[in-house]
Amino acid sequence: MFAISPTDIKWFRFLKNNSIDQNVNFWTPTPWNLTRLKHGDRFYFMLKSPIRKLGGYGVFKQYENLSVNEAWIKYGLGNGCETKEEFLSRLFGYTDRHTDHPLTSGSEVIGCIELEDCIYWKDSEYKVPEENGISFPRQVVKIKYFDIDDPFLQARRSHSTAEMNSHSWTIDGFNIAEKVLDKSTFLHRGTGIPIDIRGFFIAGAMRQGESRPVTLIYQGRGYRAHIDMEASETARTRLFWESEFSILLRETFPHHFALYGQNQKPESNIVLRLTRIDGYEKYQVFFSGEVSEHMAVNDIEADMLEEKGPAKEGAVKEYYGKRYERSAVNRQQAIKHHGLTCICGFNFEKSYGARGADFIEVHHIKPIHTYQQEQHVDPKTDLITVCSNCHRMIHRDPSNILSIEVLKTILSDHRGTPSE
Numbered sequence: 502m503f504a505i506s507p508t509d510i511k512w513f514r515f516l517k518n519n520s521i522d523q524n525v526n527f528w529t530p531t532p533w534n535l536t537r538l539k540h541g542d543r544f545y546f547m548l549k550s551p552i553r554k555l556g557g558y559g560v561f562k563q564y565e566n567l568s569v570n571e572a573w574i575k576y577g578l579g580n581g582c583e584t585k586e587e588f589l590s591r592l593f594g595y596t597d598r599h600t601d602h603p604l605t606s607g608s609e610v611i612g613c614i615e616l617e618d619c620i621y622w623k624d625s626e627y628k629v630p631e632e633n634g635i636s637f638p639r640q641v642v643k644i645k646y647f648d649i650d651d652p653f654l655q656a657r658r659s660h661s662t663a664e665m666n667s668h669s670w671t672i673d674g675f676n677i678a679e680k681v682l683d684k685s686t687f688l689h690r691g692t693g694i695p696i697d698i699r700g701f702f703i704a705g706a707m708r709q710g711e712s713r714p715v716t717l718i719y720q721g722r723g724y725r726a727h728i729d730m731e732a733s734e735t736a737r738t739r740l741f742w743e744s745e746f747s748i749l750l751r752e753t754f755p756h757h758f759a760l761y762g763q764n765q766k767p768e769s770n771i772v773l774r775l776t777r778i779d780g781y782e783k784y785q786v787f788f789s790g791e792v793s794e795h796m797a798v799n800d801i802e803a804d805m806l807e808e809k810g811p812a813k814e815g816a817v818k819e820y821y822g823k824r825y826e827r828s829a830v831n832r833q834q835a836i837k838h839h840g841l842t843c844i845c846g847f848n849f850e851k852s853y854g855a856r857g858a859d860f861i862e863v864h865h866i867k868p869i870h871t872y873q874q875e876q877h878v879d880p881k882t883d884l885i886t887v888c889s890n891c892h893r894m895i896h897r898d899p900s901n902i903l904s905i906e907v908l909k910t911i912l913s914d915h916r917g918t919p920s921e
Contacts, residue, residue, distance in 0.1 A: 503651045504538060505555070505630065505637055506644040508546035511591075512581035513556055517621035519578065519766050520669045523685045523693065525559055525619050526576035529612035529643075530592055535564040537646055541737075544616055545653070547630070547637060554627035555653070559616025560737075566610050576613070577764035578684070618693050618737070628653060670698045676777045681770050681791070684761040687750060691741035694728070699738055702728050704781045707738070717746060718778070719786040720846060724749070753788070753842075753851045756858040768793050769859040772837065789840040792859045797829035800860060834880035835863045843888035844905065845912055861886045864895060866905070 506527070516525060527544065538544070538561045545558040567575065569592060573585045582588040592611065622628075630637040633652045637645060669681040678701045686692045694702055707713070710732035717724040726742040751758045760767045770791040775784040841861050842848045849857030864887045865878075878884065885905055887895070894911075895903045903911075 502537070502539065502646065502648055503543040503545065503558075504561075504644050504646050505545040505547050505635070505641075507549050507642060508556065509581070510548050510552065513546055513548060513621070515581045515583070516579075516619065517557070520681045520683055520770065521579055522559075522619040522621075522669055523617050523683070524576055524579040525616040526572060526580045527559070527614040527616055528572060528580060528592075529614070532566045532610060532612040533564070533614075533643060534566070534612070535614065535644070538564070543651060543653075544614065548627070552627070553639075554629055555622075556627055557619065557621040558653075559619040562615040562617050564615070565613050567613050568608050568610055570608065572611060572613055576615075578766060583766070618695060620695075670695060672698060672701055675701075678775045679789075680773045680775075682750075682757075682773055684764075686773070687754075687758050687761045690744070690747045691739055694738040694740055696738075701777070702740065702781060703738070713781075715740075715781070716783045717742060717775075717786050718783060719746075719749065723783075724786075753848055754858075756850055756855040759855075767858070768796065771841075787840060788842060789838065790836045790859060792833055792836055794829050794833065796859055797832040800832065828878070831878050831880050831884060832863050835884040835886055836861065838881050839884070839886040841886065843886065843891055844909060845888060845891055847888040847890070849888070862889055862892045863887075864892055 508527075516522075540562055542561045543558045544561045546556045548554055548556045569589060572580060573588055580588050582591065635647065635652065669683065671679045673679065678698065680686070680692060682692075699707075702715075703713075707728075707730045709730055712727050712729045715726050715728060717726050724742060724746040726740060726746065729739050729741060731737045731739075754771055757767045757771055772789045772791060774787040774789055776787070777783075778785050836859075841850065841859065843861065849860045851857075864885050866883055866885060891908060895908060
């Protein structure tokens with residue numbers, strides 16, 4: 502069994518752009534009282550005109566009727582809205598246009614179709630039902646059920662690649678997986694493992710109800726975790742970690758933790774990178790970041806202003822002519838690859854909270870003042886992220902700029918082994 506339902510484009514894009522794939526509420530302004538769907542059935546999003554294509558799906562968890570206020574408390578951003586006021590406004594606007602009983606407060610009852618493990622396809626991957634043997638007439642305004650084999654699931658299973666994206670997970674090769682951390686990972690000590698990603702964590706078959714211990718290693722310390730397969734029909738797979746790793750997340754990224762706790766979305770994303778180092782039992786942990794272009798540009802310009810002072814009219818050409826050297830794109834990619842924690846272990850958000858969130862300095866391994874002409878910069882090999890102290894020590898003697906290897910040796914000799 503699977504179902505297709507017309508889907509509001511604005512609701513869909515909000516969830517997709519914010520990588521919200523759990524605790525999602527496909528709300529209906531009047532109760533639908535669904536009974537045919539079972540836990541684990543797929544619920545496809547038929548994006549409304551002018552798109553008229555399937556944009557992805559969620560896994561049905563349950564249906565319930567809640568008041569508007571209860572729905573906001575339970576699902577928050579999973580309602581597809583930034584604020585409760587926007588949620589109310591959209592509900593009021595819809596009922597004013599389509600029903601004889603418009604909403605007047607937050608106490609009215611609406612339908613809540615709770616979805617989990619949502620997948621939002623790229624625009625180029627949107628699917629036309631009729632091209633896959635599925636009829637979905639324009640006259641359908643609520644939902645249509647299908648008691649046939651799911652053609653989209655079959656197509657997905659037949660696709661295999663060494664690089665894969667699913668449910669905000671990315672598999673790069675065979676030993677590296679990245680997960681964009683969302684509200685559920687910060688607040689609920691774990692994350693779902695989509696079917697497409699299971700092979701990275703599980704060797705061979707795993708029985709329903711089985712739990713396998715794994716170790717997450719960060720800066721030389723091991724954190725206990727386990728991979729569980731549910732005993733229910735859906736047999737979902739999840740990665741759970743013990744409280745020590747949750748404390749690490751909370752203390753390292755306190756600003757992100759606080760915002761998620763208030764149902765707010767941070768401007769940037771923290772990315773958990775796992776590298777398999779011992780079969781399927783141990784994983785090296787690394788945290789990187791996805792900062793916005795706005796933040797990257799602001800930090801670059803602040804750095805340049807500190808060096809040169811405010812740009813005067815006669816200095817405009819020199820001031821902006823060097824922008825390629827400190828490109829916002831290069832800064833974003835450097836942080837995404839090298840992370841927000843310095844090789845000495847210092848993390849700005851951990852020490853300064855919101856003021857330090859998403860900040861770290863970017864060091865050009867080849868000093869930018871030696872560039873004779875514009876040249877390509879590879880953020881993976883030509884840049885590295887470091888804290889302000891380490892950056893100053895690297896450049897303290899202009900005639901002897903330290904390499905990263907030498908800096909690591911100095912740190913090791915004077916304060917123990919630096920973080921990897």
